[in-house]
Amino acid sequence: xxxxxxxxxxxxxxxxxxxxxxxxxxxxxxxxxxxxxxxxxxxxxxxxxxxxxxxxxxxxxxxxxxxxxxxxxxxxxxxxxxxxxxxxxxxxxxxxxxxxxxxxxxxxxxxxxxxxxxxxxxxxxxxxxxxxxxxxxxxxxxxxxxxxxxxxxxxxxxxxxxxxxxxxxxxxxxxxxxxxxxxxxxxxxxxxxxxxxxxxxxxxxxxxxxxxxxxxxxxxxxxxxxxxxxxxxxxxxxxxxxxxxxxxxxxxxxxxxxxxxxxxxxxxxxxxxxxxxxxxxxxxxxxxxxxxxxxxxxxxxxxxxxxxxxxxxxxxxxxxxxxxxxxxxxxxxxxxxxxxxxxxxxxxxxxxxxxxxxxxxxxxxxxxxxxxxxxxxxxxxxxxxxxxxxxx
Numbered sequence: 001x002x003x004x005x006x007x008x009x010x011x012x013x014x015x016x017x018x019x020x021x022x023x024x025x026x027x028x029x030x031x032x033x034x035x036x037x038x039x040x041x042x043x044x045x046x047x048x049x050x051x052x053x054x055x056x057x058x059x060x061x062x063x064x065x066x067x068x069x070x071x072x073x074x075x076x077x078x079x080x081x082x083x084x085x086x087x088x089x090x091x092x093x094x095x096x097x098x099x100x101x102x103x104x105x106x107x108x109x110x111x112x113x114x115x116x117x118x119x120x121x122x123x124x125x126x127x128x129x130x131x132x133x134x135x136x137x138x139x140x141x142x143x144x145x146x147x148x149x150x151x152x153x154x155x156x157x158x159x160x161x162x163x164x165x166x167x168x169x170x171x172x173x174x175x176x177x178x179x180x181x182x183x184x185x186x187x188x189x190x191x192x193x194x195x196x197x198x199x200x201x202x203x204x205x206x207x208x209x210x211x212x213x214x215x216x217x218x219x220x221x222x223x224x225x226x227x228x229x230x231x232x233x234x235x236x237x238x239x240x241x242x243x244x245x246x247x248x249x250x251x252x253x254x255x256x257x258x259x260x261x262x263x264x265x266x267x268x269x270x271x272x273x274x275x276x277x278x279x280x281x282x283x284x285x286x287x288x289x290x291x292x293x294x295x296x297x298x299x300x301x302x303x304x305x306x307x308x309x310x311x312x313x314x315x316x317x318x319x320x321x322x323x324x325x326x327x328x329x330x331x332x333x334x335x336x337x338x339x340x341x342x343x344x345x346x347x348x349x350x351x352x353x354x355x356x357x358x359x360x361x362x363x364x365x366x367x368x369x370x371x372x373x374x375x376x377x378x379x380x381x382x383x384x385x386x387x388x389x390x391x392x
Contacts, residue, residue: 002066004074004107005059012106019109020052023116030120034127040143044119047147051115051160055108058161065158065310073163077103077110092165095202107163114167115160121167121174122150122366128174129370131181136332141370141377149321149369149376154314155362165202170363172198176210177367184218209346216342217335249275252349259352268354270301285345292348293318295357303354311358318365324372333371340368 024045031044058064073092076082080100082093096110103109126146133140150156159166172195179192196210253275260269270291275281287300296305296312305312325333325340343364351357 001060002058002070004070007074007078007107008056008059009106011104012108015104015106015109016052016112019103019112020049023112024048027116027119027123031123034123035130035143037143043144043147044123047122047151048115048119050151051118051156052112054157055111055115055161058157059108064161067162070162074107076100077107077163078105080105088165091202091204092163095165095168096163110163111161114163117171118156118160118167121171122147124171124174124178125366126370128178128181129373131178131185132335135185138332139374139378141374142380145377145380146370146373149373150366152317153362153365153369154310154317155358155365158310158314159359159362164359166359166362168202169199169206170366172196172200172202173363173367180214180217183214205350209343212346213339213342216338249278249281252281255350256352263353266353267303268356269352270299270354271352281349285348288348288351289345292351292357292361293344295361296354301354308354311355314358318361321365321369321372324375325368327375328371328378332374336368336371340364343367 027044027048028041031041032038035041035044072084072089076089076093077096077100080097082089084090099110099113103113126143130140174195176192176195176199179189179195182188183192192214196206199206199210253273257272260272263269273280273284275284291297291299291301294315296303296308296315298305305315325337330337344361347360347364348357351360
């Protein structure tokens with residue numbers, strides 16, 4: 001029984017059941033509109049029910065580890081107030097306040113809202129993949145496998161029981177990717193803007209991320225990509241200033257080193273940096289990106305990864321997904337791989353914490369999950385076909 005489970009009570013349980021039924025109906029309707037497949041509607045609803053049950057199992061058992069920060073966010077949800085000066089906590093409070101009110105400040109109901117937007121995000125993400133597949137004239141793979149991978153992703157199970165802004169970020173990011181697919185293939189930009197706004201409200205630093213991500217996705221010519229990047233660079237500087245960030249080498253070094261200093265006693269950080277020029281940053285990026293992608297492996301730290309069982313489990317899943325991604329034709333995967341490499345590289349500039357890397361790569365792994373779904377769907381169909389031939 002975890003400490004935050006003391007917030008679960010009979011009123012919250014009753015409200016959980018009422019909202020749960022309501023959300024199942026909404027998911028059924030929404031997935032029907034987006035995916036237009038009765039089997040996919042059922043799959044979406046079953047995934048939601050599974051996560052709803054998992055919330056209770058995780059809260060009252062040792063199936064998942066307990067994170068001390070859970071109590072901080074649980075108290076914010078239950079009381080509807082905060083006394084922190086942390087920008088992350090303040091942003092979380094602001095974005096979560098409407099959901100706190102709708103959940104009657106009941107933690108278990110708030111977590112249900114969180115898993116509801118996660119399932120919606122997965123539907124948006126899969127729809128973006130379907131649009132890409134129609135454009136490429138290829139099969140999409142099985143939605144059932146995609147949903148199974150999404151809900152059994154260790155990060156999903158680790159963090160779905162904690163009130164975190166990651167799920168708002170995933171929701172906005174998935175809408176953005178859906179909008180990006182519409183923009184590339186149909187010239188529509190509205191959904192892309194909506195997704196970007198939601199994400200930027202949760203993580204303002206993403207304001208520099210999206211303009212370049214659009215370029216990376218849309219532009220195939222490397223020289224043109226560099227040219228457009230140079231044009232967008234001054235705009236990025238201006239946007240950086242608007243959200244209070246300083247586009248200087250010393251500022252990037254300060255971001256990482258301050259974190260290492262503040263959390264160094266935890267034993268989970270992986271070293272300060274000595275950056276004086278942008279060349280210094282570029283030279284460090286390959287190792288930083290690799291550490292970010294493969295945490296908790298000791299690439300830039302000496303902590304025994306096997307002392308962090310759940311994080312190792314997450315890494316095994318990540319390798320499983322990436323193997324699938326790299327096993328399909330480059331013609332199909334190139335756009336996604338470019339976006340993924342760019343995203344991993346950019347995110348790794350800020351990351352300094354072993355566990356933080358696992359949590360912050362969560363949305364990026366979800367982005368390429370449809371590609372892995374295609375590979376493993378094809379593999380499953382091939383195995384089933386061979387099995388049928390042997391029986392005959």
